[in-house]
Amino acid sequence: MGKLEGKIAIVTGSGKGIGRDAALAIAAEGATVVTVARTQSDLDETVKMIEDAGGTAISLSRDLTDGEQVADMVKTVVDKYGRIDILVNNAGGYPKEIYKNIEHQAIKIWEWSEEQWDQIIKTNLRIPFLVTKNVVPVMIKQEKGDIVNVSSRMGRIASQMGAYAVAKGGIVTMTKTTAIQTKEYGIKCNAVSPGIVDTPGQRVYNHSVGQDGCPMGSSKDVAKAIIYLLADSPAVMTGQSVDLFTTV
């Protein structure tokens, strides 16, 4: 019997990378996983991997920057399963358009264009906000729920990554706000903040900024931390970031 047997879990950005490994790990613990991203072929692959391992999953292709598509995604899950026990707010990243004309990751704060800034905030802060906004009312009705937000080392330290670091720092604050505002309804909300992790998105980024071969952690380790928060962490643990990088 898995630690999350019978639960219904939404994992955003689970077409690849950290989201895919989180989806696989959550399904391996017995939950039914709703995989969400834009690219249907990636989602099909994730669902097949889960099913091949004996788990249960469905896919919903949605652009999560769009409030209507987020609302529709949540309604589809509630109509089908009647509840949402787990939300992993993982979708995000550093879109290619941001760094295609630069040679390193450090864009000075005064050199960001308004469009670049808005795009990063939209992908990394608007998505988890919209998904939280639509899922929490469902969890409040259930008086139960678990949320894990995916932040980053970049949101935990002084970082050169401008809007991305600001968005990821914002996720930590959003985690704390969500935690204090939902505790009375039996909902926990925590975050994981990984260092550099080997994922398709990170590899494309590394190549573009000339840092191929940099040391990277494993997305399976991030998934382990997510399982810890969902299944093993103490009931009083909410509003926290589990930092998955070396601080010394």
Ligand SMILES: NC(=O)c1ccc[n+]([C@@H]2O[C@H](COP(=O)([O-])OP(=O)(O)OC[C@H]3O[C@@H](n4cnc5c(N)ncnc54)[C@H](OP(=O)(O)O)[C@@H]3O)[C@@H](O)[C@H]2O)c1
């Ligand atoms: N890799 C790292 O080093 C690292 C470190 C710390 C934190 N993180 C964070 O971890 C998360 C996952 O990163 P990753 O490296 O696994 O990224 P990845 O390999 O690029 O995968 C990102 C996933 O998010 C989905 N996504 C992106 N924009 C979306 C949108 N508008 N609507 C729906 N889905 C969307 C992508 O699918 P589609 O493009 O098909 O929509 C994809 O499935 C991100 O929040 C990232 O900031 C990553």
